[in-house]
Amino acid sequence: MVALTLLYGARQTGIDNACHIGGLIAGGAMGGLSARLYGQNRLVTEGGIIVAGSLLLTRAIWLAQQQMDESVLQVRQSLREAFFPQEMNKSDDKKKQQLAEERNALRETLSAPVSREQASGDLLAEIADIHDMAISRDGNTLYTAIENTNSIVVFDLGQKNILHTFTAPIAKEKSVKHCGGCKDQGVRSLALSPDETLLYATSFEANALSVINVATGEIIQSITTGAHPDSLILSRDGTKAWVMNRTSNSVSAIDLVTYQHVADIPLEKYDGTGTSNKPGAWVMALSPDEKTLLIPGMVRGDIVRINTITHQKEDFPAGVARGVVSAMGFRPKNGEIIFADSQGISRIRAEDQQASIMTQWCSRSVYSVEGISPDGQYLALVSYGLQGYVILLNINAGQIIGVYPASYVNHLRFSADGRKIFVMAKNGLIQLDRTRSLDPQAIIRHPQYGNVACIPEP
Known part of the structure; x- marks a missing residue:
């Protein structure tokens, strides 16, 4: 009988294997220990073994049940969907109805x-063809990025006339084959400094963040970024900037106090062939x-x-x-x-x-x-x-x-x-x-x- 049980356990997997072989080993150990003890010691030892064995068996069953729970739940869910589709639909409808009521309570009264x-x-x-913009706090001055001509137009919104136009040479794309549909670089994004004396522009110069004096249009600093810098965010105090680089698929962290490129953070593994199809x-x-x-x-x-x-x-x-x-x-x-x-x-x-x-x-x-x-x-x-x-x-x-x-x-x-x-x-x-x-x-x-x-x- 022992041989048959051991053979059956060896042919099973997972919990069956563990129970059969583990049970035989535990039973053999208990029998051997019991045979070597006498009298009071034997009763105490057997009682302790039974208690300890019960606790261990309970723990083993609990662990096995935890492993089985996920698969059992999946089977139960499949059975419910197969044999009680109406019940599932009613549950989903109830959830949708509850969500609809919650959303209706948040609806606005429209003008x-x-x-x-x-x-x-x-x-x-x-x-024409504004790609990005920045507006002064008083709402009077508009700064627009025109990518096609690589120019920044400064516009008086009150007088409806152009105040200045800043231009820079368009950076020619050197290796189009490594950049899908990349084209020659032109200015992509703009941001004003908190005191509105400086304008920051990406791709106004090739692979750089340009720092421009608003009054004169002079580029006072060119800070190296990754390839094809695009969107731009400034900290509220204007001391830091983060630039998203399209082709290198990275973010450049920049110190605007020292005008230093601090770090490049790669986003994902990327071969540089993707492009942004989004105009903004x-x-x-x-x-x-x-x-x-x-x-x-x-x-x-x-x-x-x-x-x-x-x-x-x-x-x-x-x-x-x-x-x-x-x-x-x-x-x-x-x-x-x-x-x-x-x-x-x-x-x-x-x-x-x-x-x-x-x-x-x-x-x-x-x-x-x-x-x-x-x-x-x-x-x-x-x-x-x-x-x-x-x-x-x-x-x-x-x-x-x-x-x-x-x-x-x-x-x-x-x-x-x-x-x-x-x-x-x-x-x-x-x-x-x-x-x-x-x-x-x-x-x-x-x-x-x-x-x-x-x-x-x-």
Whole structure:
């Protein structure tokens, strides 16, 4: 019998093998020890062995059960889906209904719709092909980046005239074969210093961040970056900058006090062949405490988290997006991260860094996500097509709150208070007022566009 049990146990795997062989070994040990003891010692020893054996067996069964739980749950879920589909559907419907009620409670009361002419906003500057922009705090002076001509146009918004035009030679692309569709470099992004005496520009010079004297247009410093520098973020005190480099797929950390290139942080393994198909600057997000920089990776669409003090990448459990991330930002009040990707809008909670889906796109194929407001409450999209629109979405409620006619949009920016939207269109810079909109139902009922934000599937 012992031989048969041992043979059976040897032919099994996992828990069966352990139980049979372990049981035989334990039984043999107990029998041998019992045979060598007499009297009171024998009773005490046998009792202790039984208690210890029971505890060990209980622990072994618990560990085995833990290993089996996941597979058992998967089997149970499969069986439920196969034999009780109506029950599963009812559960999903209940969750969707609950989410719909939560979203409805957050819906805004909208202003009365205005005419198409009023909703189209004001043409601030008739400057073609603006790629990026910066505006002075008083709202009087506009700085525009024109990539095609590698020029920076300074425009007086009050007088509606050009004050200065700064130009630099266009950097010729030396090795197009290693950069997919890369073209000759022209200025990509702009940022003003806090005192507004300096203007920072990426790709105004080849592979550099240029520091420009606003009064004279003179380049006073050229700070080396990675290949094809693109988007740019400054710290609030203006002492640090972070530059996203398209072709080298890295972030350059720069000290603006000493004008030194401090570090290059690689994002992912990358062969330099990818390109940005997006006409606007690439998205980055700096946390309210300025200790964390988030940026989408170019290869897999993951979100990369960078410690701005150590210049090192850090583990980010919620870093996997569902496609390419096109907009991202922190909510200053609670530190939550809001990002939009190919599938919808997600939120990453500050307390546990876990992501949850807030909205999935209904008609994603006809919209391009362009930006998130500074408070993280609104998201702007642009529709494709000759007769296009800017669509403004309340993120929490999944509600379209604004529809504004706008065609050939390159990029857009929110004002600091989020009440205005600056649209960089083909014919110039347009300012939209958030409260002066067409009827949102018109776009929802439109056969080409339809609704934007649908309740996510449970």
